[in-house]
Amino acid sequence: MNRRFDLIAFDWDGTLFDSTAAIALSIQDAVRDVGGTVPTLDVAKYVIGMSLQGALRHAAPDVPADSMVELTNRYRYHYLKRQEEVNLFEGVLPLLDLLTARGHLLAVATGKNRRGLDEVLDSTLLKGRFDASRTADETAGKPNPLMLQELMAELDVAPERLLMVGDTTHDLQMAVNAGCASVAVSYGAHHPDGFEAFGPLFIAHSVADLQQWMAGNA
Structure with missing residues (x-):
């Protein structure tokens, strides 16, 4: 594919x-x-x-x-x-299933700390679904690009082959700083009015919206 x-x-x-x-x-x-x-x-x-x-x-x-x-x-x-x-947004698991079936590597790049991320991964249906992850306490926090750079190095992926998905301008700026493309979601922390300045490929207004875009464009 x-x-x-x-x-x-x-x-x-x-x-x-x-x-x-x-x-x-x-x-x-x-x-x-x-x-x-x-x-x-x-x-x-x-x-x-x-x-x-x-x-x-x-x-x-x-x-x-x-x-x-x-x-x-x-x-x-x-x-x-x-x-x-707090729970997973509706549709997250089918989205991840689609991307895995298409052969994508999946990672988490988060401002959470390592202990917090590991605890929530261990307590949800997401355990084992990600190939790598980085947290703010083990590398530089957003919008510093280091966590994306480390993920690319670990998984041997070039910047132009990485897509960052996030709900804040911090996520989008990190992608710009790392030389990577991004997709924004409008259902999280930041108002989408500020997203366009960072050049996301798409702004999704729901997980279903995100999955539809991914199916045809990722």
Whole structure:
């Protein structure tokens, strides 16, 4: 089968996993706990996809540096309480089945930490479906291109054969920085009005929309 892309790298939160609300609300609760200025939901959503430390610093700039460990711990506490509320977006498993059947390599490139990603992979039907993954705590966070560069090196894929799929401008900028193509999804953390500046090949408004595009264009 002719393929335009050998490797398809997915962001996690807001792209495959319906966790945007849980993350944003947990950021707000954590900042409130440590006495900082609580960010708006839009600000809390904007930082999704960054490394956790970078996200919290951006969302809570008035929280002093010596309170960042406490802020991080409070975020993890609140997110853990909400974990039962988040699930895969409908249609993710059929999408991955289609791409695997077409012979694509699949990877995850996420702002989550390694422990968090491994825990959720082990507890969902996604276990064993990805050929490689990178998390923000083991490499550089988005939009630095290093995690995509490492995935390409591990799987021996050239930049022009990699497609990045994500729901934030951080994902799209990372793809630009790595010299790779991208597809954006509008159902996650960032408003799609900001996507066009980064030149995605397509903006999907649902997982079904994404699968239809992939079937004819990936």
